Amino acid sequence: MFRRAVLLALAVAAVSIPSASRAQEKLEIFSWWAGDEGPALKALIDRYAKQNPSIEVVNSTVTGGSGVNARAVLKTRMLGGDPPDSFQVHAGQELIGTWVVANRMEDLGPLFKSEGWMAKFPPGLISLLSAKGGIWSVPVNIHRSNVMWFVPANLKKWGVTPPNSWDEFLATCKALQGKGLEHPLALGENWTHNHLWESVALGVLGPEGWNALWNGKMKFNDPKAVKVWDTFGQVLACANPDASGLSWQQAVDRTLKGDAAFNVMGDWAAGYMATTLKLQPGEGFGWAPSPGTGGTFMMLSDSFGLPKGVKHRDAALKWLKLLGSREGQDVFNPLKGSLAARLDSDLSLYNAYLKSAASDWKSNKVVGSLAHGAVAPESFGSQFGTVMEIYLASKNATAAANAAQAIADQVRLGK
Numbered sequence: 001m002f003r004r005a006v007l008l009a010l011a012v013a014a015v016s017i018p019s020a021s022r023a024q025e026k027l028e029i030f031s032w033w034a035g036d037e038g039p040a041l042k043a044l045i046d047r048y049a050k051q052n053p054s055i056e057v058v059n060s061t062v063t064g065g066s067g068v069n070a071r072a073v074l075k076t077r078m079l080g081g082d083p084p085d086s087f088q089v090h091a092g093q094e095l096i097g098t099w100v101v102a103n104r105m106e107d108l109g110p111l112f113k114s115e116g117w118m119a120k121f122p123p124g125l126i127s128l129l130s131a132k133g134g135i136w137s138v139p140v141n142i143h144r145s146n147v148m149w150f151v152p153a154n155l156k157k158w159g160v161t162p163p164n165s166w167d168e169f170l171a172t173c174k175a176l177q178g179k180g181l182e183h184p185l186a187l188g189e190n191w192t193h194n195h196l197w198e199s200v201a202l203g204v205l206g207p208e209g210w211n212a213l214w215n216g217k218m219k220f221n222d223p224k225a226v227k228v229w230d231t232f233g234q235v236l237a238c239a240n241p242d243a244s245g246l247s248w249q250q251a252v253d254r255t256l257k258g259d260a261a262f263n264v265m266g267d268w269a270a271g272y273m274a275t276t277l278k279l280q281p282g283e284g285f286g287w288a289p290s291p292g293t294g295g296t297f298m299m300l301s302d303s304f305g306l307p308k309g310v311k312h313r314d315a316a317l318k319w320l321k322l323l324g325s326r327e328g329q330d331v332f333n334p335l336k337g338s339l340a341a342r343l344d345s346d347l348s349l350y351n352a353y354l355k356s357a358a359s360d361w362k363s364n365k366v367v368g369s370l371a372h373g374a375v376a377p378e379s380f381g382s383q384f385g386t387v388m389e390i391y392l393a394s395k396n397a398t399a400a401a402n403a404a405q406a407i408a409d410q411v412r413l414g415k
């Protein structure tokens with residue numbers, strides 16, 4: 001416990017970006033977009049600095065994909081009465097079920113109205129950000145969870161195509177192993193297992209079945225949901241055994257190097273490959289909906305909120321206004337590998353991957369992500385990690401399914 005706290009403290013980095021030599025005011029923003037994940041945020045901060053030369057921006061980051069470490073540090077700061085001026089949080093229950101129910105956030109409904117945003121964001125997204133009569137954060141993007149990445153030339157060399165179902169994936173996995181590729185699927189640290197699981201679940205259950213898990217119409221120990229764990233176990237057998245030691249970027253790297261054929265990851269991977277590694281979408285990397293999920297867009301959205309009692313409220317409001325503006329969204333998203341949350345972004349600024357994602361976002365069925373805070377309350381989402389540990393230790397599908405249902409009952413999921 002102590003070791004974890006020390007490691008987390010060491011992982012917190014704060015980069016101060018003075019936008020003028022005599023900055024009088026400050027703004028501290030808090031996120032997990034560090035290192036390889038940083039360029040899009042940096043572009044947004046640069047734009048803010050240009051607009052507000054007298055404000056010094058303190059960019060506090062805690063490394064760790066999907067916010068696994070950042071959320072723990074944020075909790076300590078919020079409970080200790082030291083909130084950052086604005087922090088990254090997933091739209092949906094991750095925010096509502098924690099800081100909104102605890103009455104620690106400012107209602108941004110008035111800001112949405114004064115900025116004319118009610119008509120600028122999709123109504124479904126606004127309702128994901130809304131509860132108790134308020135709107136609680138400003139969405140900066142739309143990410144897609146259910147994507148499978150590969151290198152087109154490598155698949156050609158191996159004589160395989162992106163599989164259209166998980167059964168097809170398992171057959172392709174066998175064929176690749178027969179050609180000497182021992183671990184056709186590249187996988188990373190623990191949260192990426194949850195990420196893979198939601199793609200397997202969506203592929204096995206379909207969008208209606210997936211939604212039924214969250215509205216309480218299907219139990220987690222329903223035979224169909226148990227089958228998800230069975231399939232997941234077979235898929236895992238195609239992955240590298242050292243997964244827990246790899247970041248999501250390192251798992252992507254393995255695919256790019258040809259040590260694996262596929263990686264399932266959200267489309268921040270496109271940001272990493274196109275922006276950080278400078279690869280050409282379609283050539284350096286290819287993509288397909290994760291097996292069996294074609295026609296469905298599993299979404300999540302990064303957003304920023306305004307805690308009550310922050311030190312630099314005016315500077316934070318200016319930050320939120322930039323985030324929600326067309327200008328801010330079109331600076332950030334082409335680099336981030338995400339779509340603008342706004343309906344009026346300039347698509348000509350976006351690369352070939354993002355153009356294809358934009359067309360799916362318009363035409364596909366949309367469902368929410370579990371691994372990134374959209375569909376389930378934080379109380380379920382955070383305990384799902386334990387369910388995963390039970391499965392990884394026992395490889396017992398029924399035990400994992402029963403554990404998930406026990407947590408669903410405990411948090412009154414779908415009630």
Ligand code: GAL
Pocket residue numbers: 032033037064065066067143266268300301302372
């Ligand atoms: C997600 C987040 C993305 C990206 C990813 C990897 O949860 O929404 O923006 O940062 O984690 O860290």
